[in-house]
Amino acid sequence: MPPQQEQQETPVKFVVVPFEPGTPPTRLKRLAPHEVHQRWQTADRSAHFPHIVAVEDDDGTDWTAAALVTARPQTAYLKIVDAVGDIPAAARAVLAHARGQGLAQVKWEGWTASPQATAAAGFTPLRPALTPAGHAEGPDTGYVRWLHDATVSEPPYYGQTTHFTCGAVTALIAQTQAGVLAPRELDRQAELALWRDATNFPACEPVRLGVAVRRAWPSSPVTIHLDTDRPVLLDHYPDHEQEWRALLQRTSRTDAGHLGVPIDPHRLPLTEIRNALGRGEHVLLLLSLAGMQGFDVPHWVLCHGAVPGALVIDDPWANAATGDTWVDAHLLPVPDPSLDAMSTLSADPFRGAVTIGRPQ
Known part of the structure; x- marks a missing residue:
């Protein structure tokens, strides 16, 4: 834009x-x-x-x-x-x-x-x-x-049609903006198909999402960023429910190794997100909705632009009960300190992200 x-x-x-x-x-x-x-x-x-x-x-x-x-x-x-x-x-x-x-x-x-x-x-x-x-x-x-002179390219907006397909939708939006996917192909069938490969039931944790993106688009470079080696997004489950989901997450790490998808074990700083955007890459970022929506639920957004003092995201979910609409969720500038806090999750803090590079 x-x-x-x-x-x-x-x-x-x-x-x-x-x-x-x-x-x-x-x-x-x-x-x-x-x-x-x-x-x-x-x-x-x-x-x-x-x-x-x-x-x-x-x-x-x-x-x-x-x-x-x-x-x-x-x-x-x-x-x-x-x-x-x-x-x-x-x-x-x-x-x-x-x-x-x-x-x-x-x-x-x-x-x-x-x-x-x-x-x-x-x-x-x-x-x-x-x-x-x-x-x-x-x-x-x-x-x-x-209200500034920075240039922000506008991706298409697509709102997730389920409560759990945010990760798949952010990847699809990123690939549509990158020209890998035609806008007409950004639909519910694509949303559910990518989610099915990306989920570890029901959430899309960073490793599985990165693996699914590489499988869907082999020509797109993918890097997974996760600064913990423990299973994530499982704290709210009882122990017997955590066990098998943790096994799936370990399997996803094995799959990433077989596909050659690197897992960066360091916390991804916001400065590096800005650098990635400057290189024409997209960053799928896992954050909590507590700051923007008032409830602590993990959620994927797409980082696709930067302006002075803020990163620009697209959020595939809007809360109609509060008057929140796709107009709020689209081209949404979030100050760097706010996004830094939102994307540091759990009592044992970690940050999860997936970087998608330009197609090769």
């Missing part, structure tokens, strides 16, 4: 107030249509810090525009759910609000936003999600504006 140059925008006077679904300000009621009010209250957005960015009139007694703004915790973006009233002024206010926080990006969901209004505000359309019908969460369209 090409960088978006800063524009000389008319300054706007705005205020920021918390969004309380049950008691919206009277000034907001006058601006927002009924269907917009309804959408704002269909999810419990409280975990994503919902707030209203409102533009005041000249004497400060009323609002001329407003936007509902949210964001995943520990990230470097803001998302406009809807803008109402004087929409260009609302967009300028949100952009100024984001710059004031030193954020990397503003997104805009396409519920009511028109292509003309978003383009006028400097936003670029996101590629439509490839998620199969019936599994997608959120609007059909979305828009993004970066």
Whole structure:
């Protein structure tokens, strides 16, 4: 995606107030249509810090525009759910609000936003999600504006269709962006087929995922990064359930050796992730969702870009219950310290990742 140059925008006077679904300000009621009010209250957005960015009139007694703004915790973006009233002024206010926080990006969901209004505000359309019908969460369209001059290439977005295929989906997205897989081949059949080879029941641990990627695409260099030699992602199972899964993980290490897939036993630093991205590689990174979603579940994301102060990921899962959609999960900038903490897992900390190089 090409960088978006800063524009000389008319300054706007705005205020920021918390969004309380049950008691919206009277000034907001006058601006927002009924269907917009309804959408704002269909999810419990409280975990994503919902707030209203409102533009005041000249004497400060009323609002001329407003936007509902949210964001995943520990990230470097803001998302406009809807803008109402004087929409260009609302967009300028949100952009100024984001710059004031030193954020990397503003997104805009396409519920009511028109292509003309978003383009006028400097936003670029996101590629439509490839998620199969019936599994997608959120609007059909979305828009993004970066607040710096870095170039971030946009992969296709595909949302996992099960609770356990995140590892397979991140690999498929990476290979589609790399040109190894055609976008039309990024579908549920491919998702489940790769998961079946990558799983050690039901999770995809790093070694098995790396082995499955090499088997699926022999021309793509693969390196597994795992700074422990013990079985992982098994702590929540009773001992008798851990035993056979641990055996499968040891078998996966044997398979990696037979295929010539290296296992780097050192913790992968974020500086090396940036270096890998600079070489045109992709990094599948295992992290906990505790920071962004509030529950400590291991989950795979794709690292595919870097901007000042943050790495850009694609997350194949969105939490509709909190108003989280594919627009949040796609092209998601996460500050380096936050991503470092998220990707250090378990009480006996480890980091798992799979690097996929350019096809040879």
